[in-house]
Amino acid sequence: MNKELPLIPYPQYAAVHDGIFNIPGRSIPFLSDSFYEKDKPVSCSILNAAGLACFPSVEKSFSESIEIRSEQTSGPYSLENPESYSLEITTGKITVTASSVAGAFYGVQTLRQLVMTYENALPCLFIYDKPAYExxxxxxxxxxxxxxxxxxxxxxxxxxxxxxxxxxxxxxxxxxxxxxxxxxxxxxxxxxxxxxxxxxxxxxxxxxxxxxxxxxxxxxxxxxxxxxxxxxxxxxxxxxxxxxxxxxxxxxxxxxxxxxxxxxxxxxxxxxxxxxxxxxxxxxxxxxxxxxxxxxxxxxxxxxxxxxxxxxxxxxxxxxxxxxxxxxxxxxxxxxxxxxxxxxxxxxxxxxxxxxxxxxxxxxxxxxxxxxxxxxxxxxxxxxxxxxxxxxxxxxxxxxxxxxxxxxxxxxxxxxxxxxxxxxxxxxxxxxxxxxxxxxxxxxxxxxxxxxxxxxxxxxxxxxxxxxxxxxxxxxxxxxxxxxxxxxxxxxxxxxxxxxxxxxxxxxxxx
Ligand SMILES: [Zn+2]
The missing domain is CATH 3.20.20.80 (Glycosidases)
Structure with missing residues (x-):
């Protein structure tokens, strides 16, 4: 597998790891809702806007799932920029982390490109990303x-x-x-x-x-x-x-x-x-x-x-x-x-x-x-x-x-x-x-x-x-x-x- 990911725009930081996440079609069970707009959970709509179907999952009832997490972090992978995100794919789980809905949205857009290219077998990876210009x-x-x-x-x-x-x-x-x-x-x-x-x-x-x-x-x-x-x-x-x-x-x-x-x-x-x-x-x-x-x-x-x-x-x-x-x-x-x-x-x-x-x-x-x-x-x-x-x-x-x-x-x-x-x-x-x-x-x-x-x-x-x-x-x-x-x-x-x-x-x- 090419160690550089086929993404445009390319992320600020990307590392490909060993292992594969098997995604059943383009429908992903998701865990918990962290983001709300006007009191409504938005995880599913973010995934839907990226052409990915999703359905709520009770934790551990599926071997593979996605979680969209709201988190404020600082340091080298700071999520202070509201458009920043991290995307981690391991063999059992996809995790998008961001401090705002916009960041989560961009993380899922990156996932959208990966799913379109790799189809059912996503490479395990870690991406940290944020825009250079507002x-x-x-x-x-x-x-x-x-x-x-x-x-x-x-x-x-x-x-x-x-x-x-x-x-x-x-x-x-x-x-x-x-x-x-x-x-x-x-x-x-x-x-x-x-x-x-x-x-x-x-x-x-x-x-x-x-x-x-x-x-x-x-x-x-x-x-x-x-x-x-x-x-x-x-x-x-x-x-x-x-x-x-x-x-x-x-x-x-x-x-x-x-x-x-x-x-x-x-x-x-x-x-x-x-x-x-x-x-x-x-x-x-x-x-x-x-x-x-x-x-x-x-x-x-x-x-x-x-x-x-x-x-x-x-x-x-x-x-x-x-x-x-x-x-x-x-x-x-x-x-x-x-x-x-x-x-x-x-x-x-x-x-x-x-x-x-x-x-x-x-x-x-x-x-x-x-x-x-x-x-x-x-x-x-x-x-x-x-x-x-x-x-x-x-x-x-x-x-x-x-x-x-x-x-x-x-x-x-x-x-x-x-x-x-x-x-x-x-x-x-x-x-x-x-x-x-x-x-x-x-x-x-x-x-x-x-x-x-x-x-x-x-x-x-x-x-x-x-x-x-x-x-x-x-x-x-x-x-x-x-x-x-x-x-x-x-x-x-x-x-x-x-x-x-x-x-x-x-x-x-x-x-
Ligand atoms: Zn005049």
């Missing part, structure tokens, strides 16, 4: 391509399988508004509809009738599904740019008054929210009300990327705002809007997150301290933000964007270049040139799938893997414990597991 996320763009709730849940389950803990749900953009806001019904009625040039086979009549936004019930079911997998959803609503869908629905929020259209092409568009119109805060207040009602997580992402100032330059209201707000120039209007919107998010009891452009032109209106910066234009924005003591999520497009090709070949789907699995695996969230004192501000990282040209969820999966798996390991393991050759070796077993989960993956060269 923010391990993945962004799915559901605006450029509208994905089904089933696909979103599939991605969430796959995320949990890789011990990721954030799902960043990109809900609005120029090409479609996917979030129903009761006070502003046209956002979805008008803003979700476009003639999609990627689907020429679809008849205009079908576009008229097909719903391309998520209902409250669907969103609630996704939130619940994610919570059961210890994943927090971070909803994103773009502002002040990438606003075409909103403006098509409510043209009064643009500088020119429209008319505007829900874009069917890709790019950066000049029509953005009018920074001189106070009513933009009314509509976003209602949008944040909706987000707060539907998403219990701590964070709301307010976009902030790629906002052109063209319209602001010639808009009398925007120019009046510059004078009234004592700003030096038109470009600073974005920092003025960001400050107000961030305050609105905070007033809703949530923490705002913005793309790294929120740091630009902030001479007069510094970025509010509470805003978490997500660095996508390389690592410089993240470095600058950390040095200003903002918390940071690192998503440099050259490492973390999975809509790029898996390999430099005209045969491969994807756009805007390529990132091999080897390059993806070399990613480290903390920029090399960041001094150690600011490193704690780097919360972790996120992969992203921008869905221009990706109407098929199967092609989306193909682009994600193996780079999603590589990223998960980069966010779970500290740099010194990463090993690309081990990852390549384990990828062979991981592919079989992904196949069992009906996930499509790229199977070509990794470097």
């Amino acid at each position: 923010w391990r996320g993945f962004l799915l763009d559901t605006s450029r391509s509208f994905y089904s709730v089933d696909f979103i849940k599939k991605i969430i389950d796959i995320s949990a399988f890789h011990k990721m803990n954030r799902f960043h749900w990109h809900l609005t953009d120029d090409q479609g508004w996917r979030l129903p806001v009761p006070e502003y019904p046209l956002l979805t009625k008008t803003g979700s509809k476009r003639w999609d040039r990627n689907m020429p086979a679809r008849e205009p009549a079908e576009t008229e009738t097909r719903r391309e936004y998520y209902t409250d019930d669907e969103i609630t079911s996704v939130v619940q599904y994610a919570a059961e997998r210890h994943i927090t959803i971070v909803p994103e609503v773009e502002l002040p740019g990438h606003a075409s869908a909103l403006l098509a629905a409510y043209p009064e929020f643009g500088c020119t008054g429209g008319p505007y259209k829900v874009e069917s092409c890709w790019g950066i568009f000049p029509d953005v929210l009018c920074a001189g119109n106070d009513a933009i805060f009314d509509i976003y207040n209602a949008i944040f009300d909706t987000l707060t009602r539907l998403f219990p997580g701590k964070w709301i992402h307010i976009g902030g990327d790629e906002c052109l100032a063209d319209r602001w330059k010639t808009c009398p209201k925007c120019q009046a705002r510059i004078k009234k707000g004592e700003l030096d120039n038109t470009a600073q209007l974005q920092s003025w809007v960001t400050e107000k919107m961030a305050a609105l998010v905070l007033a809703h009891g949530r923490i705002p997150i913005g793309w790294d452009e929120v740091l630009d032109n902030t001479e007069k209106k510094p970025l509010p301290e509470s805003v978490i910066v997500q660095s996508w234009r390389g690592t410089e924005g993240g470095k600058k933000a950390a040095e200003l003591k903002h918390n940071v999520i690192m998503s440099p497009q050259t490492m973390c964007y999975m809509n790029l090709q898996n390999y430099d070949s005209i045969e491969e789907p994807g756009r805007l270049g390529f990132i091999t699995a080897k390059k993806a695996y070399s990613y480290s969230p903390v920029p090399e040139n960041l001094s150690a004192e600011y490193a704690p501000y780097i919360l972790g990282g996120e992969g992203a799938l921008w869905s221009e040209e990706l109407p098929s969820s199967r092609v989306a999966e193909y682009l994600l893997f193996p780079r999603f798996s590589a990223l998960a390991e980069c966010l779970w393991l500290p740099e010194e414990k990463k090993d690309f050759l081990r990852f390549v070796h384990n990828w062979d077993d991981h592919k079989k597991r992904l196949t069992e989960m009906h996930v499509l993956y790229y199977d070509g060269k990794l470097e």
Whole structure:
């Protein structure tokens, strides 16, 4: 037996011992319930979420059993980190130990991978494990391509399988508004509809009738599904740019008054929210009300990327705002809007997150301290933000964007270049040139799938893997414990597991 285990992400510490635990099918008798949520035992639901059936056992009535134990330990195998766990397999017993339900959940996810690979005969072993980073996320763009709730849940389950803990749900953009806001019904009625040039086979009549936004019930079911997998959803609503869908629905929020259209092409568009119109805060207040009602997580992402100032330059209201707000120039209007919107998010009891452009032109209106910066234009924005003591999520497009090709070949789907699995695996969230004192501000990282040209969820999966798996390991393991050759070796077993989960993956060269 190979002494290295076929796990992705690889655990922080693993030792394989002699002996085998015989597991009857994928159904395990379990001993005692240590973990409760809302007074209900959760051991079985943790096992069920990992595809393992279980049934309560009276001690010693079965020769093999599993126990999920709650324990606070310190020392070399400290379980103080709520996401840490230990997993011990002996010939008669599997023991998962953790200090919180999240840790127990990750221990069982490791067991899930072992059961999928070893089937009925698990090797005896001891694993101690904990994440290197607290923010391990993945962004799915559901605006450029509208994905089904089933696909979103599939991605969430796959995320949990890789011990990721954030799902960043990109809900609005120029090409479609996917979030129903009761006070502003046209956002979805008008803003979700476009003639999609990627689907020429679809008849205009079908576009008229097909719903391309998520209902409250669907969103609630996704939130619940994610919570059961210890994943927090971070909803994103773009502002002040990438606003075409909103403006098509409510043209009064643009500088020119429209008319505007829900874009069917890709790019950066000049029509953005009018920074001189106070009513933009009314509509976003209602949008944040909706987000707060539907998403219990701590964070709301307010976009902030790629906002052109063209319209602001010639808009009398925007120019009046510059004078009234004592700003030096038109470009600073974005920092003025960001400050107000961030305050609105905070007033809703949530923490705002913005793309790294929120740091630009902030001479007069510094970025509010509470805003978490997500660095996508390389690592410089993240470095600058950390040095200003903002918390940071690192998503440099050259490492973390999975809509790029898996390999430099005209045969491969994807756009805007390529990132091999080897390059993806070399990613480290903390920029090399960041001094150690600011490193704690780097919360972790996120992969992203921008869905221009990706109407098929199967092609989306193909682009994600193996780079999603590589990223998960980069966010779970500290740099010194990463090993690309081990990852390549384990990828062979991981592919079989992904196949069992009906996930499509790229199977070509990794470097
Ligand atoms: Zn304006």
